[in-house]
Amino acid sequence: MHRNTTPLKAIAAGAAMLMALTACGSDDGNQPTGVSDSALAFDSAKYTTINVTIDGVQVPVRWYREVCYVAKPTAVAATQATLGGSTTTIANTACGYQSMNIFVPESAAASNDTALYFAVNNGGWFASYIKASVTDGASFDSATSNVGAALKAGYVFIDVATRSRGLAAADGSYPGKAPAPVVDAKAAIRYLRLNDARMPGSASRIVVNGTSGGGALSSIIGASGNSPDYLPYLAAVGAAGIDANGGSTLRDDVLAINAYCPITDLGNADLHYEWLYTAFGTRAAVGRNPNPAGSAQLAAKFPAYQQGLKLTGSSGAALTADNMMDQIRQEVTRSAEVYMAAGGTIADLGEAMAYTSGAATRTYTNDWIDVDNATKKVVSLDMEKYLKFVATQATLKAAPAFDQTGMTITGASGESNLFGTASEKYSNFTEYGWDNNDVHGDGIGYDDTGISASRHFGLVTTPVMAQVKLINPMAYIGTTADTAPYWYVRHGTRDRDTAFTVSINLARALQADTGVQEVNYRLAWNQPHAGNYDVPEAMAWIAQTLKAAATKGL
Template sequence: MTINKPLSAVILTSIAITAHATPQDNNPLKDTPFANQTAHGYSLKFDPSKFVKKTADVDGQNIAYRAVEKIVYVQHPIEPEYQTINFYVPEAYFTNGTINGYSAKTVPIFLPNSVGGYMPALASTADAKGMGGQTSTILQALKQGYVVASVGARGRTLGTEGNYTGKAPAVIIDLKSAVRYLHANDANMAGDANKIISNGTSAGGAMSALLGASANSHDYDKYFAKLGSAKASDRIFAVSAYCPITDLDHADSGYEWEFHTLTDYEQMDMSKLNAQSYNDRSTPMPKITGSLNDKQLAVSKDLQNQFPSYLNSLNLKDENGKALRLDANGKGSFKDFIAKQIIASANKAISEGKDLSNISYLTIKDGKVVAVDFDGYVQHKKRMKTPPAFDALDLSAGENNLFGDKTTNNKHFTAYSLKNSSVASNLADKDIVRVMNAMNYANNPYASQYWRIRAGTDDYDTSHAISAMLTAKLRMNGKAVDYALPWGVPHSGDYDLPELFAWIDGIAKK
């Protein structure tokens, strides 16, 4: 989902919007000129003279910082309103000061994206309010002492019929191009471009993960050349990914593996939604409830049966070297691996004072959770999506829209949905599907070393198998992964900023 405000404990869901999306009316910078536009296009050389001094109140503390907003990060943008960075630097670094032990040259660069639902994402501004009127994540990061490069990117609804401009892999090409801009200008910008930490939620979490995993891969070179991206590295130091919707090729089977016992659903009513109302979260969106019909139940069974063979083909192991497997019935050590995360989450909640004694699917002894009935846990909520959850048979899902191309708005991207499609369709280019999946780059030698992955126990938007598989594969390739399923948290992000910032400090100060 595209939230052009920082995310703060907000429920998100994936949707299909196929109308042409123009720069949002609520874009606070819509009348602001581009910072680096010249008579000959866009300069990729950072200009420090563009800084504007600003202040803000953050939790009763006055924060002074400087900003350069609407920097177009490629020479030949296709949608310049979206292909921008808003760059923010704490004032202390302009007077050789330090904050939180960082100087202008040692401080990490926090790189939040506003991508969600693979929709177009404007670069968030520091003064935008977070959900519920809370202080923006950007200002919280500035208070912590970080330099912030808030980045925008193209999304699936951009363009007009016959000339769609935001289809895959546009979003990841844009994010990588922004990182290249930061590396190319490292000598003239505050912050250490060798310590960029990306942050995103939902589809933005998937793109944060892909950004970290696919660093410096040549798979994207032809796209960089077309945009005039800076000729520099797109490697980042660390990844923060909240509820990442990745591995879309197998997300449908993963969803039914976990949620196949749920026949009732509750999902957002998208029938009257357009790009503008989608970005306006001032009023709650209505929900549709219902039960799966016989055809949907049959699809669920088909997809559920596909997942164990896929999971087993990955040859995953846990941190102790134990194989993570599933039998034909979907049970096994991989399911136990996720159950252990749920138990750990419940015990953390108890240690923080939550009373979980009335939760029937938990076994508690001496004030500590010792077991979880996984199937009982799944039953505590309704499913959020009908099968297939992502590659809809009628091409109505946001991901169908993502994998369209310049002239075709929506496509299938799995063989199963194409075979069982209820409408005429083509299959998306397999190479484009491949370069959108972080799982395909976990063994990349340039991939980020440090990862923080969060998916709440109440997140039924995507199977918990997705984050678990990514975690296991990264760890097998020597990456340090801080993985947890926070208790009672739905599909959301930026809800634990003190913990996130403590993690960043822990790795950045090594």
């Protein structure tokens, strides 16, 4: 795996952590040196054989059920909240959020080099309880199911559960605060590294797959490989490869990332969103502008933020707010032309354009893109009308889109409960969110504390700024972290859940990282906020990536 040489962009981790990293790198499962390693030995005989059908062919699969990947799992309450706002009762309160289901096609049971397809399932950054994507008697079409396609390819398929926002502990605390989901995913990877010699497949060939919050989790896993920033958190959960001094004896970097619509860069996501949907007056045009002053305030901060990233666009020039709209236009144009080149047809101007929204197929009069289907080229694209089209696919989030808990103006929550201490139900994590919190009695915000965000976030006792960094891939790409060398990132052209600028910046930062071998990025034509809609293409990329990595000795 590569080692970047450019300086750290964020706060130094501290001398003790940096010294601990020097021990990192040993993957010898026969010589456990971590404090918890002996408690995390994989039992290769502890499986149940189930049978599934893939493309009409019966495939026997070994199921290693609910393997707990930490030695000190968090005991959680039996009743948990869900992303949709309801509740659910769980069976495994001891390790149900820190376990993984491992599925091994019998054909790969004796293989030491097949890939590990590592699926994270954190919709909306919400806590992900252990799940089983593979069940006895299930039937898969490998053209539409990434699960079936992975098993058919002979990969080990792993469903990974992690703590994250919304999780309630048995003692009434909130143990899913950032960076819990990243720590748990890294702990699972370390478990696989520790037991590499005992398990089918190769822990050096991990491909991480995720959508939405899972796409964001995939991205930070891929960006922050082996960073010492996470070592104290890993030690606290009893992760493999953490020695008595808090140093690392194992790696947690991965080979490849397969991420869809990543909800990431949360500390700046509100700026992205308001800039995108106010630049052409989109909010006002679709009647979704409940906080115009706040939208304007947030949007005004985007240009300076974007300038500070020092990224370059496709032309090689600096990527700034002044040319970002043109960059989006280029990506949407490329998306349409790739679609037409593959045999797709796009409605002419003034004609009905069909699209799928949930379970329903709807039509929309195309007033924003003019194409020549014969030459498979885009003639013109009206960005103002395009953004209005996107904003009709799903109601725009109110401003601020991501840090809105504690504001009576919206009534929604965003991702605010991913931040704060374990004793706090949530914490605003941006200056705007904190200073404009107007729900009295929640103990959060200037209204309750009398402390401004600029002062509060600088206090030693406030973990929020560190939490924001620890889940943000932009803080680790181009640093001494071992960023994954291969990336496949997709963001739908009609996805309004996060701004297109978020994924564009992610792609451009990765392309500038000299240790990254390939960035396969595209806005996916006519796709909403979703993932795994391009299974044949994604699986072909994974196969090519594995071949290329083997050639390069990765």
